[in-house]
Amino acid sequence: VQLVESGGGSVQAGGSLTLSCVASGYTYGDNCLAWFRQAPGKEREGIARITAGGGSPAYADSVKGRFTISQDDVKNVLQMNNLKPEDAAMYYCALRTGGCLPTMMMTDYNYWDQGTQVTVS
Numbered sequence: 001v002q003l004v005e006s007g008g009g010s011v012q013a014g015g016s017l018t019l020s021c022v023a024s025g026y027t028y029g030d031n032c033l034a035w036f037r038q039a040p041g042k043e044r045e046g047i048a049r050i051t052a053g054g055g056s057p058a059y060a061d062s063v064k065g066r067f068t069i070s071q072d073d074v075k076n077v078l079q080m081n082n083l084k085p086e087d088a089a090m091y092y093c094a095l096r097t098g099g100c101l102p103t104m105m106m107t108d109y110n111y112w113d114q115g116t117q118v119t120v121s
Contacts, residue, residue: 002111006116007020007120009119013084018096019035021075023076024056026111032052032109035047037091042089052071074092088120
């Protein structure tokens with residue numbers, strides 16, 4: 001399984017960025033795609049997840065109402081609006097083989113991409 005992420009970069013507070021993640025090498029089925037982020041000195045936190053079929057999106061309170069996750073075939077997109085300085089972090093997409101769980105914990109996800117930096121000034 002390979003996850004290839006694109007997007008990210010630098011933006012001013014209040015701006016928007018879009019992250020994309022394309023998964024390959026896995027059998028389409030009851031899988032879960034998620035986004036995590038990790039700021040320096042902090043633990044990696046799950047911020048959004050969705051089923052491989054594009055259903056049941058869920059968000060962390062910290063991003064609810066500002067971020068939107070969507071899934072189209074093998075491409076997962078995280079649209080980030082009204083970005084705040086506290087959103088600055090390394091962002092990762094992850095895949096879990098098996099259905100989505102109510103919680104978003106790192107240990108529940110099998111595959112990860114290399115991450116991309118998001119800077120908000």
